[in-house]
Amino acid sequence: MTQPAVSHAISSIESELGVTILIRDKRQGLLVTDVGNRILVHIREILNGVEKIEQEVAMEKGHEVGTIRIGSFPSASAHFLPKMINHFKEKYPSLEVVLCEGTIKEVEDWLISRVVDIGIVILPNKEMEIVPLTKGKMVAILREDHPLCKKDSITIRDLENEPIILCKGGYEPPIIDMFKQANVPLRAEYVISTVTTALNMIQEGLGIAILAELSLTNLPQNVQTRELEPQVWREIALAVPSLKDSSIAVQLFIEEFQALFAE
Helix, strand or coil: CCHHHHHHHHHHHHHHHCCCCEEEECCCEEEECHHHHHHHHHHHHHHHHHHHHHHHHHHHCCCCCEEEEEEECHHHHHHHHHHHHHHHHHHCCCEEEEEEECCHHHHHHHHHCCCCCEEEEECCCCCCEEEEEEEEEEEEEEECCCHHHHCCEECCHHHCCCCEEEECCCCHHHHHHHHHHCCCCCCEEEEECCHHHHHHHHHCCCCEEEEEHHHCCCCCCCEEEEEEEEEEEEEEEEEECCCCCCCHHHHHHHHHHHHHHHC
């Protein structure tokens, strides 16, 4: 559809509904209004319903068709999805998998607005239906010459006034919670996006990070891990707006995901 045709279609919808869906801003371009965002949720639900009908018909004919939109945060994407997507595509080559990667908050928002069909989230999550996946232990990462390296385990109280390298993409909620529960101020000296950046900064002695063990494949030579006392776990789960209303393709994906990582 050409740009003029799209503009005409939107104008027609706005005229019929009597509301403004898009605002044309000179600096920011097209902006979706609040009511426009709410309408988009229903439009996506309608489109998902149409897709479910197509999948039902295809299944009746002995075929699998459809698209699965997955929302995930970086460390979960790296750990789970390459193996899972490869396995799933080998078994269901006609099903398309689309990956949307962002922060935990973005994944949750995408699920609510139906931008994605299924998300990998950190528990607790009260707004979605949950399929538990795994629990990952959180550990402290620090340079080998740091004084705390002399200890076998580290408490949150030990980290008071220590510069913390806070890694986004799923790590923030449990870390913020553990400092809050211990009544210790969190000195987030640096906020970064990837585990690799965190490890490189630790290597240079810029601070300490708290990360999930599952995201640590290769540590630099002068970087070590220490257990946290008490132990802290990060629970990871698959989340969907409704298991009952999920498409056949999404249900297949969940089944294969559980089977693959239960092995």
